[in-house]
Amino acid sequence: MLFNSFSYLAFLVVVFALYWTMPDRFRRLFLALASYVFYMSWKPEYGLLILALTVVNYFLGLKIASAMQNAPPVESGKASLAKKWLVLGLVFNIGCLCFFKYTNFILMSLFTAITTGGKLAHMPQVETWQSPAINILLPLGISFFTFEFIHYIVDIHRGSKPVKNFLDFTLFASFFPSQIAGPIKRFQDFMFQLQEKPVFKQAQFNAGLYLVLQGFFKKVALGDNIGPIVAQGFDHLSTCSVLDTWIAVAGFGFQIFFDFSGYTDIGIGSALLLGYKVPENFNMPFIACCLTDFWRRWHISLSTWLRDYLFFPLGGSRNGPWQTRRNTLIVMALGGLWHGAAWTYVAWGILHGVGLVLSKDWQTFTARLAETNPWLKALRATAFWHCGGVLFTWLFLCQTFIVFRAQNFGDVLICAGKLFGIGVAETGTGLVTTALLQSTLMLTVPAYLIFACVRYWTIKRAKEAAKLKALLLAQPGADVAQGESAQAQVAELKATQKPLAVEAVLNASQKLRDFWSESAAFRWCSAISLTTLISGLAPGQLSPFIYFQF
Amino acid sequence: MINTQDKIATTTETQTKAQSNARHNRFWLQMALMVPLSIIALELTLGALGVGQQEIVQPDPVLGCVHLKDKMVTWRLEGYSHEKLSSQGLRDTEHSLVKPANTYRIAVLGDSSTEGLQVSMDETYTKRLQNLLNQKLPPDLAGKNVEVINFGCSSYSTGQELMLFREQVKKFAPDMTVVLLCKGDILENTLDVLHPGKAEPRPYFYLDQTGNLQCDNGILKANHDKLANDKPVNQLFNWLRAHSNIYGVASKANFSLFLVDKTYYRIAHFIQTIIQKASGKEALMQPSYPMPDKRAVSQALISQFKKETSAIGSDFILMLFPGMGLKDDDWAQTVDALKTQAATQSFGFIDLQPVIQKVKDPNSLFLQFHFSKGGHEVTAGALADYLTTHKLNTQTKTAQ
Numbered sequence: 001m002l003f004n005s006f007s008y009l010a011f012l013v014v015v016f017a018l019y020w021t022m023p024d025r026f027r028r029l030f031l032a033l034a035s036y037v038f039y040m041s042w043k044p045e046y047g048l049l050i051l052a053l054t055v056v057n058y059f060l061g062l063k064i065a066s067a068m069q070n071a072p073p074v075e076s077g078k079a080s081l082a083k084k085w086l087v088l089g090l091v092f093n094i095g096c097l098c099f100f101k102y103t104n105f106i107l108m109s110l111f112t113a114i115t116t117g118g119k120l121a122h123m124p125q126v127e128t129w130q131s132p133a134i135n136i137l138l139p140l141g142i143s144f145f146t147f148e149f150i151h152y153i154v155d156i157h158r159g160s161k162p163v164k165n166f167l168d169f170t171l172f173a174s175f176f177p178s179q180i181a182g183p184i185k186r187f188q189d190f191m192f193q194l195q196e197k198p199v200f201k202q203a204q205f206n207a208g209l210y211l212v213l214q215g216f217f218k219k220v221a222l223g224d225n226i227g228p229i230v231a232q233g234f235d236h237l238s239t240c241s242v243l244d245t246w247i248a249v250a251g252f253g254f255q256i257f258f259d260f261s262g263y264t265d266i267g268i269g270s271a272l273l274l275g276y277k278v279p280e281n282f283n284m285p286f287i288a289c290c291l292t293d294f295w296r297r298w299h300i301s302l303s304t305w306l307r308d309y310l311f312f313p314l315g316g317s318r319n320g321p322w323q324t325r326r327n328t329l330i331v332m333a334l335g336g337l338w339h340g341a342a343w344t345y346v347a348w349g350i351l352h353g354v355g356l357v358l359s360k361d362w363q364t365f366t367a368r369l370a371e372t373n374p375w376l377k378a379l380r381a382t383a384f385w386h387c388g389g390v391l392f393t394w395l396f397l398c399q400t401f402i403v404f405r406a407q408n409f410g411d412v413l414i415c416a417g418k419l420f421g422i423g424v425a426e427t428g429t430g431l432v433t434t435a436l437l438q439s440t441l442m443l444t445v446p447a448y449l450i451f452a453c454v455r456y457w458t459i460k461r462a463k464e465a466a467k468l469k470a471l472l473l474a475q476p477g478a479d480v481a482q483g484e485s486a487q488a489q490v491a492e493l494k495a496t497q498k499p500l501a502v503e504a505v506l507n508a509s510q511k512l513r514d515f516w517s518e519s520a521a522f523r524w525c526s527a528i529s530l531t532t533l534i535s536g537l538a539p540g541q542l543s544p545f546i547y548f549q550f
Numbered sequence: 551m552i553n554t555q556d557k558i559a560t561t562t563e564t565q566t567k568a569q570s571n572a573r574h575n576r577f578w579l580q581m582a583l584m585v586p587l588s589i590i591a592l593e594l595t596l597g598a599l600g601v602g603q604q605e606i607v608q609p610d611p612v613l614g615c616v617h618l619k620d621k622m623v624t625w626r627l628e629g630y631s632h633e634k635l636s637s638q639g640l641r642d643t644e645h646s647l648v649k650p651a652n653t654y655r656i657a658v659l660g661d662s663s664t665e666g667l668q669v670s671m672d673e674t675y676t677k678r679l680q681n682l683l684n685q686k687l688p689p690d691l692a693g694k695n696v697e698v699i700n701f702g703c704s705s706y707s708t709g710q711e712l713m714l715f716r717e718q719v720k721k722f723a724p725d726m727t728v729v730l731l732c733k734g735d736i737l738e739n740t741l742d743v744l745h746p747g748k749a750e751p752r753p754y755f756y757l758d759q760t761g762n763l764q765c766d767n768g769i770l771k772a773n774h775d776k777l778a779n780d781k782p783v784n785q786l787f788n789w790l791r792a793h794s795n796i797y798g799v800a801s802k803a804n805f806s807l808f809l810v811d812k813t814y815y816r817i818a819h820f821i822q823t824i825i826q827k828a829s830g831k832e833a834l835m836q837p838s839y840p841m842p843d844k845r846a847v848s849q850a851l852i853s854q855f856k857k858e859t860s861a862i863g864s865d866f867i868l869m870l871f872p873g874m875g876l877k878d879d880d881w882a883q884t885v886d887a888l889k890t891q892a893a894t895q896s897f898g899f900i901d902l903q904p905v906i907q908k909v910k911d912p913n914s915l916f917l918q919f920h921f922s923k924g925g926h927e928v929t930a931g932a933l934a935d936y937l938t939t940h941k942l943n944t945q946t947k948t949a950q
Contacts (some may be wrong), residue, residue: 005811006811006814007811007812007813007814008812010813010814010817011813340920424861438626438630439626440599440600440601443598443599445598490825519576519580519582520577521580521581522576522580522584523586524581525581525585525587526587526588528588529588529591530594531888532592532796532800533592533595533596533601535597535799535800535803536596536599536601536602536795536798536799536803537601537800538806539805
């Protein structure tokens with residue numbers, strides 16, 4: 001049951017209607033059952049797997065907590081029991097992930113290494129060896145929910161209280177809006193919401209409906225239409241012109257963003273419709289001014305998980321710059337491997353690791369230089385410097401997207417070369433360019449990007465205005481704007497004012513947002529119109545989400 | 551004496567009720583304004599994007615379906631094109647019914663492969679053929695102008711093409727009639743008598759006990775309510791097909807979801823069954839003839855084509871769409887049978903399979919199921935070669 005299918009839409013409507021009409025005491029059980037129905041709609045066996053993992057981690061959590069309680073950590077000898085349970089839990093979860101996801105990768109890597117060695121050593125018998133790959137089912141979403149389980153048992157060991165109610169834990173582990181491809185939840189936030197008992201709030205419903213629609217638009221109208229154009233380029237690399245290659249590579253960046261953030265929007269929106277909040281995963285990643293900024297905006301729930309459960313345990317940035325660089329590289333390489341069982345993903349992770357190290361060193365270097373050089377200091381504060389950073393980051397990301405998308409390293413080299421005119425056939429077919437020009441994307445992508453930017457600035461401005469209002473009200477005598485501090489704040493407000501045309505657009509956007517909140521008629525009309533538009537823009541075939549393979 | 555508390559409660563209740571009524575009134579007033587506005591905005595947006603413009607045919611009680619007229623079509627299902635169907639409902643430019651003087655007119659019939667919505671009109675093999683012939687006229691056509699008219703229509707069988715020839719093509723008085731036959735046409739010419747309920751509404755053909763070709767209109771009659779052009783509901787839907795992009799989107803979504811989404815299929819099927827039962831219509835009448843011999847029926851249709859084209863003095867060429875690399879013994883036998891028939895009955899015959907095999911990369915001649923630009927180019931070349939190397943009948947014909 002893909003999020004972008006009619007089946008899911010029907011499922012969500014039925015779950016939503018039953019959930020809010022049934023008595024509160026049945027809701028958790030109902031939601032857990034619905035989540036199992038959702039997950040088992042792919043393969044019924046999946047239900048058993050997640051149930052088994054849930055049961056084991058539930059008891060592990062209780063065992064760790066009990067060992068912690070009976071033997072306080074200060075007494076090192078006794079505390080080791082909790083640690084043993086934790087290690088057992090980590091081995092179990094990582095073992096499950098490795099078994100299902102990496103067995104064939106390990107076997108094939110060893111096989112390739114041995115047969116290559118054999119060929120080099122002129123051993124003809126290696127040619128006759130059979131591939132050791134075995135048929136293992138890769139359960140959907142396993143990378144995501146094992147990370148949630150690891151977070152759970154580690155946090156219990158760090159002192160958080162375990163979940164005593166098995167139904168609550170089952171719901172946390174199987175919650176369908178975030179089950180297959182995140183966002184990776186934190187159990188403390190989720191349990192807090194369960195204890196609060198979600199109630200129906202109109203504002204939350206409006207926000208959820210908006211996100212579901214936005215997610216559908218991103219995935220179906222944008223991502224799924226970019227997909228065939230990108231495939232056209234990567235499947236016919238030998239005949240691609242320079243422009244074709246750039247469109248295919250940049251297109252893949254947009255495809256994966258629209259695909260994954262579309263999925264996340266539908267997930268977060270569905271959760272909001274049921275009264276729950278799950279973490280944000282994206283925050284306009286392509287306006288990042290450096291790679292560090294990019295990872296604060298892209299797949300946020302994964303990057304924060306890697307920070308908390310891998311980077312920090314490795315020592316983080318506490319032990320000097322070289323150890324920080326080493327830790328960054330390890331974290332990013334493993335983060336790459338997490339995405340998929342292939343060396344291209346590891347290479348992608350390492351590239352990002354190196355990029356992060358260099359980006360951070362560059363920032364430090366220019367900041368230090370700017371201390372003594374006023375010209376550089378002024379330059380660093382300009383929009384030009386910022387935009388340069390955005391452009392450079394984007395170009396770097398394009399290079400890394402090639403590694404992420406290409407089938408093998410040979411294709412990576414061909415594609416990277418073609419971006420700069422190396423190895424371009426004299427008669428480039430222009431297939432990719434033609435496909436792009438004939439698609440609806442020439443209008444829909446710019447329209448969506450303008451909409452997203454206007455919305456981003458509208459929300460940012462509303463937040464700033466609310467903050468300023470709160471500050472002004474907090475000032476004594478601020479109601480007449482006489483206080484010195486209040487005047488300074490007003491001056492700051494004036495300083496942040498934009499040109500009249502921009503202000504007019506932002507004002508109109510704000511009014512539209514207010515109207516969306518106020519008018520049910522507007523919500524229904526725009527929701528139905530947008531659904532019709534999305535249906536029209538949908539390509540003929542249903543495409544699964546890219547991140548489902550991870 | 552009225553209790554004060556009761557009075558307050560009653561007043562509050564009245565106020566709440568009044569507020570609720572006002573809210574409802576406001577909602578419906580806003581809806582009354584916004585629904586038409588949304589429809590207009592959506593039609594304009596879809597139009598600007600070229601979305602919802604893939605409706606190309608409307609139901610017809612005789613032919614099953616016919617092209618819409620003057621319809622702007624933006625095709626993205628396979629390949630791309632953005633052009634208007636002509637005022638005569640042709641996937642072609644305008645052609646006068648009366649043949650201009652000194653003109654050799656070629657009518658081409660076929661299904662979606664001839665219609666060629668996957669490429670622009672100028673790239674279809676019919677237009678390319680016209681250009682090729684006018685650039686280098688065959689000896690028999692010296693001093694003449696060649697006009698090629700594309701009568702291809704998606705989903706048409708040979709039987710429908712024969713009926714189209716009688717209904718429309720004859721009026722254009724073609725000097726030559728070309729039929730492009732695809733493998734699927736052989737199946738579509740006859741009814742699967744064991745499963746008539748699954749049949750598309752179109753005329754089907756069979757051979758009677760004496761071997762004469764007969765038309766079975768049973769499915770068309772059973773669907774008469776949906777196909778009749780004089781019913782106001784059907785007229786409304788036909789108008790929407792021709793003018794509304796929203797209708798186009800809904801139609802496409804219905805079709806795709808019916809094929810790919812199990813839940814949608816089940817719901818739609820359930821609703822259809824209920825409607826069918828509620829309408830109390832009798833089940834489809836079982837055909838009174840046995841399962842027809844598909845190849846024999848198709849050959850009989852081709853013979854009829856030859857007979858009727860000859861009757862108006864038009865040359866006839868049968869062209870076979872290439873099999874796409876799949877080995878099919880039955881089709882190979884059909885090709886042989888048709889080749890023999892062409893020799894016996896003296897009509898033109900072009901099998902495109904050997905032609906495409908001479909091309910360096912035959913796969914490049916196809917998109918998914920239909921010709922790419924290259925495929926149309928090769929087909930036009932094959933037809934032009936044939937016309938250049940064979941004797942043509944150039945006597946002037948009159949419109950029927």
